[in-house]
Amino acid sequence: MTAAAALNSSIRIEALNVDKPILIVADRDSVSIRAGTIVEIGGAIHRFAEDTPVVLGALEAGTDYAVMIDADGQPFAENVSQQNPLASGYLAGFHFAPGGHAQGIAGGDTTPAINPYSFWNIGFQPACPDPRAMAMVEFAHGRFWADIYLLGTDHQQQGTSRYGATIADGRDLPMRPDGSGRYKKLDYAAAVEIAAHHGKRLLGAEEFFAASYGVKERCSRSKEPTRTGMLDDEAQRFIRKRGLFDATGTMWQWGTDGHPDDPRPSIFGGSWFVGSDAGSRCACLDYWAEDSNGDFGLRAASDHMRPA
Incomplete structure (x- = not known):
């Protein structure tokens, strides 16, 4: 059943199934627009009768890309690490991760790959203002989006989910959202405030259980990591099915x-x-809200935007 997605400025998307993103992946480093998609941009209509490859340049691991259509009707992707794609006129996007998501229950791998759960488009996206470096999770109660990476210390400029960022915790303290200095501790109140500043929230227990499924269970890292998404043979065990890095044991x-x-x-x-x-x-599930330790961090989440 054809239905129209939400409007974003002069862009309108129609998809055969609004419960799925318009992007699809064939392998680790290629992506296409799904057959049956219609995109209207500023009055120009682009119809994709068959799966249509998106032109990609050299992809950089840990980077977000967004999709637009050129004057000849060819979809292409650009690096949007330094700009919010929803505020810059793009119609869809994805994250090229430094490692592959888990296929079973033993973690992922260390080969860079497009995360198929990071696909978003106008009308199929997290409800927060910025969809970059997030992955959609489905569970018994519906859908939500979770950050692919743990919070970094300089989130006010980089956002809550950024590859290679210094991991924020009770020692490496995060900046206050207004840039007025660093928090004195990363306690529960600070975590809630940071997430809310970015239009996000904290994960509930059942959401976390769903979000972290696929890691290698009953194990943790042998030492403290300092940056988000850093991969080695040990770290790959803690990539979950939806491609979240350091989901557990970090x-x-x-x-x-x-x-x-x-x-x-x-x-x-x-x-x-x-x-x-x-x-x-x-x-x-009942912890001291005022606590802040060197092994306490944050992963933010967002509701799923309901199709229009």
Whole structure:
């Protein structure tokens, strides 16, 4: 059934199935616009009767790309690491990750790949203002989007999910959103405030369980990592099915127990020194909100935008 997606400035998208993104992936480094998609840009209509490859240059690992259509009707992608694609007139996008997402329950791999769960387009996107470096997760209660990377210290400029950023924790403290200095600690209140500044929120318990599925269970890193998305033979175990990096066994991640009316501060996943306790079901669902430690970090999330 054909339905129209939401309007963004002068762009309108019609898709055969609004429950799926208009982008599809064939292999690790190629992407196409799905057959049956119609895109209208400033009155010009582009119809894609068959799967149509998007022209890509050399892709850089850990980078976000956004899609536009040129004057000849050819879709192409550009690096949007330094700009919000939704505010810059792009119609769709994806993340080229430094490693592949988990296929089973033993983590991912260290070969760069397009993350198919990071596909977004106007009308099929996270509800937050910036869709970069996020992956969609489906679970029993619907859909949501989670950051691919842990929060970096300089998030006010880089956003909450950026490859190669210094991981924010209770020692490497994050900047305040207004740039007035760093927080004195990364406690629950700071985590909530940072996520809200970016139009995001914290993960609930069931969301975290779904978001982190696919990691190698009951293990953690042997030492503290300092930057997001850094890969080695050890780190690949902690990439989950949707391509989230350091999903477990790296930093405890602030969240809530998921109660709809009175959510309690919670921490998930386990840090690098909890050993076999770490994993996708590792959680403390009633934690001290004022605590801030060198192994407490943050992964932000967003609701899924409902199709128009």
